[in-house]
Amino acid sequence: MSKAITFVGNGKMALALAQGLCKNHTIEVIGRSIAAMERFEAQLNAPVTKTLYADADITDKTVILCVKPANLTEIAPLLQGKAQTLYSVLAGTPLSALKTLQAHYYCRAMPNLAAEVGSSMTSLVGDNEITSQAVALFDTIGSTLWLNSEKELDIATALAGSGPAYLALVAEALCDGAVREGLKRDDAMRLMRGLFEGFGHLIQTVHPAILKDNVMSPGGTTAAGYGALERANVREGCMEAIRAAHERAKKL
Helix, strand or coil: CCEEEEEECCCHHHHHHHHHHCCCEEEEEEECCHHHHHHHHHHHCCCEEEEEHHHCECCCCEEEECCCHHHHHHHHHHCECCEEEEEECCCCCCHHHHCCCCEEEEEEEECCHHHHHCCEEEEEEECHHHHHHHHHHHHCCEEEEECCCHHHHHHHHHHHHCHHHHHHHHHHHHHHHHHHHCCCHHHHHHHHHHHHHHHHHHCCCCCHHHHHHHHCCCCCHHHHHHHHHHHCCHHHHHHHHHHHHHHHHHHC
16 A cells, blocks of 8 residues: 655655655645645646645654745644654754654655656655664665764755756756867767766766776876866865855755
């Protein structure tokens, strides 16, 4: 029998998670507008139980909180009852702040948008009693990592949570470079997608430094391009992106 998951909020992350979870779970969405929840249902292409905040009761439910962090204080009083387990994907919102909602157990989760294709990298932290349950739930949408502290989760958010945006920038820039050199845009996009697909498999078992060394022959094309990346401070830029995202997560 399918297990039920209740989403509070119907934005992009809720949809991405629901797309991964709806195969093995029934989905309820709590939101402000029936029309917005109907659009959510249409995009999900699966039946959804739609509940307005005025009628919301989370008693004994498994709840995934997917609202904007700034809206938590407004929404918390509207959710009546005591949930069995409350999962939150709110960046920078500590477990202590989640206690404004009643639940037996609490867990912070930081998935990424690859949840919609079952390939999220999700970081978790919370009550140790639900470690196995939380990992099993989020394993249905990809890979999971249970961390020991909220500080570590904020760093993980900067890496795996925000990471798809960083990689999208790299992907776009590589395509732009190929087009600048004379390649057709469609061909550049196809090559980039094949590159990322293959690299995704390689990086699972090969250390980045070894992978780089295996590609870079003395005086070759890769060495020339790699030197250009180092001169442009791409390495430092990536490290600073993690620092900036981490600092922002702490301030939210």
